[in-house]
Amino acid sequence: MISTYRGYVSATKDMASTLAGIAKQATVKSDQQYYDTHIGKVKNVDEFLNDYKLYSYAMKAYGLEDMAYAKAFMKKVLTSDLSNASSFANKLTDSRYRQFAAAFNFGGASKNQSAQSDSQKTDTIGLYEQSFANETTLAKKESKFYDTWIDKVSNVDDIVNSSRMTDYILRAHGLSPDNISKTFLKSVLTSDVNDPNSFVNTASNFSSASAQSSASVQATYKLIASQFGFNADGTLSGATAQTAQQKQDMISRYDSMVPNLLTPSAATSNDDYYRQAITKVQSLSEITGDNRLFSYIKTAFNLDPKLTPVQFNLVFTNSDYAALTGMTDMVAHFQFASDGTLPAGQLAQTPQAIDDISIKYLKQAKGAKQALFTDAEKHYKTAVGEIKTIADFFAANDIKSKDLPTVEDMALRAFGIGKNEVSRDQLRKILESDPYDSKSYVNSLKDSRFVELAKAYNFDSKGNLRAPVTALSQTSINSLISAYSKSKTFGLTGEMRDKAVKDAKDAATEFNKSIVKIKTVDDLLADKKLTEFILVANNIDPKSVDKATLKKAFTADAEDPKGFLNTQAGQRFKAMVNVFNFDAKGNLTTAKIEAGQNKGARLATNDLYLHQTLESQQGDSNEGVRLALYFQRKAPQVNSVYDIMSDPALYNVIKTTYSLPASMSNMDVTRQAAMLEKLFPVKDLHDAGKVDKLLKRFSAVFDAANGGSTASAASAILTRGAGIGMSADLMLSIAQLKSR
Known part of the structure; x- marks a missing residue:
């Protein structure tokens, strides 16, 4: 009979090889294969408990064989919410029960699923707000391009054949480029605004306008035509398509209209423009036909952004309507007669009225940005919190609230997706697709914007909620926090222990906030505090391992018997890296996430089973x-x-x-x-x-x-x-x- 000393040394000299030998034993191999094949199919705790072969395998792995008979007791353990200190498993003094519960996905954490986690909401809202800054940057880039490009135009066709320039000119005047033909725009640009019979001065050409009155649309296009010098045949009437002043006015208009969010510099520019332009206005249609003027007035008096030219004209000709809509004060700032005309030689506003409206406008503009973001954020968080299925997501978009953006509006804008780029059916398929699966629908689109959008929401393939895909499950996070606290406080007493407890609690709070933001192994290893926290929680001295070794461990295949994690050098990292949801390239993956037990926990269970079997077999002889x-x-x-x-x-x-x-x-x-x-x-x-x-x-x-x-x-x-x-x-x- 072999001695204890020789038996121990022989078994531990190369533990990886020893366990590999145990795994090859026929009975062990059969039991493990059964477990690996069936645990992923388990959907709930009852299915797990009723499959005795699965259940007994797991119980042995965690040293709980003697409690296998107590299924009711173990069900309470497995369904405990480990994030709740008062839960059943957490109240038990034997830590094996907490470890067992943590290895499976039957606990209370699954009940707290939401369309977006707090981290996902914060990221989406941040991207939404950032999109306005990006829009401002892009607007400046487009204006710089226009400034150079317009001087090179030699014929009107140079403009109408360039979608980039067409888009620029129309957006500068508050018009959408959609459904405006090249022929129509060419007719506008080659019109003589001083010729009453020219295209732009013929009302019938604008009689089909829908959202605005034909007079307002016509006034807008007359304004556009007046800013270019083209002959009827499209050739230049001067040296360039625009004079220096016309070009500057065009750029100023664009910078004020794009981005959608009013910036302080744009507000000042709009105010300067208004003070000059309002003195030349002779009719209401000239105001509504100039989107910059019209938007200025609506902002100054905090009017509905969707106020139409027809409604605007009506308040000046119908005092009852003005009183009913609360726009009497606005009307009083102008000198239009009751029929909407200006008496001969009279300005639309007095200098005092211009000063008054300027004060109103700048005050409103100052608070517009923060108000928009604050209200939009509050509305978004509330709406997302009520979403339980993909149907709820779309239903939330059908409900408008105080002209705030809908969930869909904010989601699409946050990820740089235009509303006309995707239909609802496509959006549904994107949100129900697995962005972490290279063969999924969303990845077949070959557009990173759609992939990131899908990652931002937690819907499964049937449109139901699933847990967010994170580097660590909440159960694993809780386990690491508990282990870290114990590691930092063991052996300490008195004031030293009190301080260590507080420091550990602070570190745990920071860890909990930071780990959910990790998307790759590189992200994790780049954060020294996170890395050290994880190492300490696993009783590994951070000073004993370098970054390269950790990268090697995190990207190794735990199931490869010859891989790094199954060598003597890598064995100590195996349990640590198994709980993370990273693939071989160090990116997040759903491949390790399963209903009953995640892959990492399954591998850890198998490893424990081999250890228990080894110990049991050795005990039979010594x-x-x-x-x-x-x-x-x-x-x-x-x-x-x-x-x-x-x-x-x-x-x-x-x-x-x-x-x-x-x-x-x-x-x-x-x-x-x-x-x-x-x-x-x-x-x-x-x-x-x-x-x-x-x-x-x-x-x-x-x-x-x-x-x-x-x-x-x-x-x-x-x-x-x-x-x-x-x-x-x-x-x-x-x-x-x-x-x-």
């Missing part, structure tokens, strides 16, 4: 080897002497190693703890080298004590419970101390 292997596996999780004292198997190894009397278990708990703390620093159990030395010493002492026989009661020691290795009162006392 219980000392089993104890040593168990201690080696559990040592990194020990954070205080009370963790050792509450685990009979761990405590037995320590008592054997240091030749402590069996009667010691009957001593006062505090005295026991003090004695153990003098024997060895608990932090040494996080050092693999020191643990190895301790276990080699244990093996030698164990062999000496048992001679050639290993028929000890170690199997009973490994079974947790009162009366095994210590009294029930002692177990209770330790549990109480640990909960403090």
Whole structure:
């Protein structure tokens, strides 16, 4: 019979190879294949509990075989919300139950699914607001291009054949380029505004206008025609298509109309323009025909942006309508007669009225930006919070609120997508598509905007809510936070412990906020605080590993028996990287996310099963080897002497190693703890080298004590419970101390 020392050394010399050998055993291989094949098909906790082969495999992996009969109890464990300190699993003193619950997706966290997480909402709103700044930048770029390009025009065809210039000119006057033909625009640009019979002066050419009155549309196009010098045949009537002043006016108009959001500089420019232009106005149609003037007045008096020229004209000719709509004050600022005309030689406004409206406009403009963003953000968050299905998403877009943008408006604008670029059917397919699957519909579009849009919302292929795709599940985040706190506080007392607890809590809060923003392994490794937090939580000294090694670990295939994670050097990172949802390229993936158990948790379960099987098989011939292997596996999780004292198997190894009397278990708990703390620093159990030395010493002492026989009661020691290795009162006392 092999000695404990030789058995332990042989098994741990190359643990990866030892476990690989266990995995090849016929029964183990069959059990693991069954688990891997069926766990991904489990949809709920009842299906899991009713498949005894699955259930018993998992229970053995987490050392809970003796509780397999208690299905009702285990169901309460598995459905516990680990983010809630008062949940069933969190109230149990035995940490194995929390670890078991954390390995599966049956907990309360799944009940808190939403169309967007807080992080996704913040990102979308931020992109929406940024789009206005981007629009301003683009507007300046377009104006710079126009400034150079227009001087090179030699014929009207140069303009109408350039969609970029056509778009620029029409948008500068508040017109949409859609449905305006080249022929129509050419007729406008080659019209003589002083010839009453020219195209632009013939009312019948504008009689089909819909959204605005034909007179208003005609006035707008007359304004456009007046800014160019083309002959009837399209040739230039002067040296250039526009004079320097006409060009500057055009650019000024465009900069004020685009972007949609009013900037401080644009507001000042609009005010200067209004003061000059209003003195030349002779009719109401000249105001409504100039979108810049019309928008200025609507902003100054806080009128509905959708106020039409017909409604505007009506308030000047119908005092009852003006009173009903609250526009009497606006009418009073102008000198138009009751029929909407100006008396001969009279200006549309007095100098005082111009000053008054200027004050109103600049005041309104100053608060417009923040008001728009604040109201839009509040409305968006409320609307998104009520979305439960893809149908709700579209229903929310059919409900307007105080002219605020809808959820769809903000979503499309945030990701730079025009409303006319996608139909509702296409948008539905995009949002129901998996952006992390290279073969999905959204990825087939070959447009990163649509991919990012799909990533921003949490809909599955049927339009129902799913959990957001993040680097870590909330359960894993909670587990890391708990492990980090224990690691940072173990062995400390008094003020030092109080400070460590506070610091750990602050670090956990920051970690929780930062980890949800991580999209790639590179993002993670670039954040030193996040990386160190994760390493400490896994009992790995951050100083002992470099960035290159971590990158290698995170992008390695855990299922490759010859891969880095299954080597002696990479073994210590395996459990850490398995819980992350990264693919081989270091990007987020949904391939590891499954209904019952994520892939990382499945691999960890398999790994634990192999360890448990190894320990069990070794125990059949030598219980000392089993104890040593168990201690080696559990040592990194020990954070205080009370963790050792509450685990009979761990405590037995320590008592054997240091030749402590069996009667010691009957001593006062505090005295026991003090004695153990003098024997060895608990932090040494996080050092693999020191643990190895301790276990080699244990093996030698164990062999000496048992001679050639290993028929000890170690199997009973490994079974947790009162009366095994210590009294029930002692177990209770330790549990109480640990909960403090």
